[in-house]
Amino acid sequence: MIENVSRISSDNISALNHESMQMLIENLAKERNNMSYADFNALKNTKFLQGTTLKSNRKNEQKYFPHDLHFPFVAEQLIWSKLIILDWYGIDSYSLEYAFLKELGVREAPDLQMLLKRIVQEHDYYQCQNGQRRKNYKLPIALEFFAENFQKHYSTIWKTSNIQQPFLPSRFLTKTNDTDIILSAPDKVYKSSNPLCGTLLPEVVQLFEKHFNISLLGITEHPTLTQAFDIIMERKTELLTLESACHIFSYLNGLDGLNQVFIKRLSNIAFIPLEGVSTLMKPSHVFIKQFVPSVDETIDDTSGLIDYVDFGTEANAFLLAVGVLHSPSVQMLAELLIERQETYLSNLTNDVNIHKKLRVYKECLKKIAIASTDTPELYRNPLKTRLTNERWCFGIQLNNDNKNFTYRIVKPTEIYLDDDHQCVLAHHPICSPNEPELTKLYEQFGAQWLSNCVKRDLKPTGKPKTTDKSKDLYTLIQSRLRFLFVNNRLEPLASPHEEHFQSLRTNLSVYEVNNIE
Template sequence: MVSFHDPVVHLDIQFRTVQCYDALNIPLTLRIPPNTLPRDISAMLSKEQLEKQLSLVPLKLNALIKLYFDARTVHLLQDRYISTCLLSFISTHLSQLSPEEWNEVKTTLSQTVCISTTKGMQIPSKSFIPSELLSSELPIVQLNIIADQQSSENVENPVSTYFLKQIGCRTVNIDAVGRDQAVSNNSGILQTFIQDLVKQRNNLSEADFKELKTKASLIGTTLAGTEKTKRKYIPRELHFPSVAIVLEWTTLPSIDWPDIDPRSPEYSFLKEIGVQEVPNLEKLLERIIQEHHEEIQKQNTNGKYNIPRAFRFFVENFSEHYNKSWKTGSLGQYKFLPSHPPEKTSNEINANDVILLATNEIFTVVNPLFPSPLTDVIELFQKHVDIALLGIKDNPSLPQAFNTMMKKATELLTEQTASKIFAYMNELDGLNNTFIANVSQFNFIPLQGHSNDTILMKPSQVFIRSDVTSSKTTTTETNGIDTRGLIDYVDFGVAANTFLSRVGVRNDPTPSALAELLIDRQVAYFKSAENDKDLLNSRINVYIDCLKKLAVAAVCSNELQQNLVSKRLRTNAWCLGFQTIVDKNGVSEQHFKIVNPNKIYLDDNSVYSKYFQPLLPPLQQGFPKLYEQFGAQWLSGCIQEKKKHKGTPVTSQRATQLQKLIENRFPILFVDNKGENLPECNRENLDLLRTTLSVYEVAAIECSLIFKQQTLQLPPQSTTSCILEHDKSKVTLYLRQDVVSLDYHHITRELVQFAFNKSVEYPCEIRDKLELPLEMLEQRGIPVARLLSTAPTIGRKTK
């Protein structure tokens, strides 16, 4: 086995483990990595032999450093000789380190006991580079220190000043200066110290600067100059005296150098180590708040408000000193901006009215919803900086304004204030479908003309008269009729009305909206007028006008058939009806009611309505169809008739003639012009009627009517003029003897009820075919001759 022996550390190096050779001329005092061929051996070989024949590579400085920085070997740096040699070697070979490697070296050495001093081995931050200003009592570095540009030839183990400063060695003793200042009230000591530091500015290490910036080492004071405030401060806690003087801030800590020249190098140096030219932003904002409260507490609180001096300073110095801090900080919650309440201007307020608000609470344009900065504040910003840099906008967005309004809706929204508020919101941006859908759910529109408490309504519950856009009237009249309480109209002026229109307020209710209003408001609408007959009659007329509009809509559109509206119309009270009530004295009076559609009856029989006096619709065209569409029934379909003849049936000439007439015209009565049976004909009943009909006269016909479990016997003279009775084998028509003329209407009705399965629309047509001359029927286009000639010739059944 071939190996090399290291006489320094008595280490055998096996040839197979060697990968590098020493090309750095590492001092023999220093240990080299075990994979490295020592310099005394490699010196006997050429570079070609080392690299080409032995395949070795030059050892890099970083590999040597890692050997000593390893946790297992770093303790070797506490050895004075090894440390001195290694530091010198690194100092003279810095150019071989990359920036990252150099940073690692500085970090490790700054935390390692590796500096030989007069007080033994120390870490760099407690080691002082020799200087006349330093006390001999300090740990002074005992290394061969050379200036940065000085040649290191003929110097054993040289170390550069630059290297020592970079790893943390000190050049000044801050503690000693602090003690000197602490035992003297003479500001000259501080001045002398700073002037000396300025002279040595280029010699100060990073560690010196770090300690200067972070240690309470500078004597500061305040304009008040108390013993408590004159003490040692960290530089960043101090300000230049001129700032305190400008702000008249007697408690602001300032450097104890009243007449320092802002153009002097000492001023620049103090600024560099942290002394403030202006107060910290947060501290300045707190000062503004303090000065504001002091201003308010003055005796002349009813006089003109004076903007805090600190606020003027903030605005004037914002661009240069505070812009960046404002952007990166989170100070938007500070309430420091002098502002006035909504709608008021600076001329209308006194000191007591001024409030401090955060930037997100105010807008520059005076408005009825949000506070605004004082006029003096706006003018101050205009001179020095754009107020928008603080995040203050001219106006809020429309949703933001609306949400703010709704938080205080009961306080803000009155008949008097709504005009200004809505007009202002008409100028704002942010209107979209989402916003419109959102506001439709809120009650925010005051009703006009109400002397009591303000009543707020949704956009769908009020309307803007299309013929009046800025009259500013307070009544809700249409065509001279007061609709208030049923259909409420508002008018807040052109701009305000425009806003309401944009968020969904219509000029007039749609049919579906009108239906909803009638359902929801009819009870209160009529109840409030029950003690005033004239007003009640007027409101009935208004209600009828509304029903007319629904009647038109029921014919012309399907809007009322929409699921929700249709369901409400079928199940709620909205149908106006009239009913004649007879009191105990026999005096009849007409009463109105609002009921569900299924509780009102449509008049199709004057006899029925005369005797039962049911609740009937107003006599208006289209009302029966409207009511029927949502559940009202025809009166005749709700009354049951029970009829029977009285007395012995007898034949008569007119009875015989009527029977023959029906028999002769039977082929044309129940068919169309093609000869086909009319729809809903009952063929079996038709055959029975054609083959078995007999006609007689009787003394009387008894008739009783049943309606809602009430039975009424009609007087003999009021009963029908005829009655048709039948069984399975025959059909008989009985005529009342006391009726002078045949009533073809009654006759046709009886025949139709028997011949058809349900109520049909043919009675008048069939009556004409039975009553009119055949020639007249021919003239109407009925093919009488053809129908009669083609009729089946089935004989009549034997009685």
């Protein structure tokens, strides 16, 4: 073992003063080429170098491991009075001793995390001194040091570190005035102004690009569409309001990254604000009305059943691109009726509102009915099961006075198709409106004809007899016999044989009875 190395022990280390330490380093540097790996490694892991700070402090004046010390010029350049430095001011950076100390681990730059914390300290100090006004803001000296030394000392470790520490001076337009300065993390700041997150100060961009390409920090001109949307969802309570959504969606419309994966992802996320609703809506739950200038018509308000939004041309373009439609498809309309009928038709305060909403609801049903034959999705599960078992059918129930009606929304199996009006007057079932389209639609999902559900048991109580009225009816039946062969829905029956007609003509008898139970 080399003699100078062997003499370093806990006893003689404590006896080293400034001059003797320098002499020891000079001798060790000269003998470097003769040291074994074990000898050199022992030096690296021995507290034998005298440390101090720019601002003298007895507590800091002690022996340190080489890797815990910085060359004095580092603290001087950073104006960092508390940074632990080697007690060797003025050491020549081209000397053999400097090279030896550097090889032992004495630092030419602070640890990355330590330097970032120093940037924050300087920033906070300037803010306390001058407030957050950009007019008096001075870039932290540590930030300038970071920029100047990034390529040499920090680029390698930066690639393997996930730096979350906010240390980049920027503006945050959505939170503060444009003159206020905050610190942002590298993954939360961009070069160009945006309404979502921090924008680097121009002087910061200039500082970095003077020394290296700022993209090495992972900083880009704009966020990608996915990055921007993730930021929005993190702060959705703040950003996704009726007042700000126009600007947010317009900004998203100008970003790159729109693809089918992104569109599919957004289809399951509620992010669209709607007036009068406290929760956000999914793209499939709102629509953007397509105005036709040549058409001048008054359209009933569909809010609560079919909700339309309008955030302006640019914002609407983004929403249309990610799946919002101008109007619901037949399948979507059916789902909306199932899901929203209860709230849509609740809390109605006057007859005008009731009739308007019922008119809108019935028109929606007609659209489904008219398009049902060309919409196979209605007859596929799970929608078919929902249409069969859930409430969505608009029905009418005659009140006890047989004059007024009560409107109801029921399941298809709870509504009847009226082909026996006498039964309706007697028993007041919930019936389909007298609309052929709705009758056919309801029947497809389980509604039954009233005549198929009622059993008649007529009991004459009077004595049958031939009267002038019965004779007149006999003559009328004989003349219109063929027209009477229809069902309760006035649909012609299959043509009976001629002999059946003749038999009926021959055997027909008509009597009058006073009462029938």
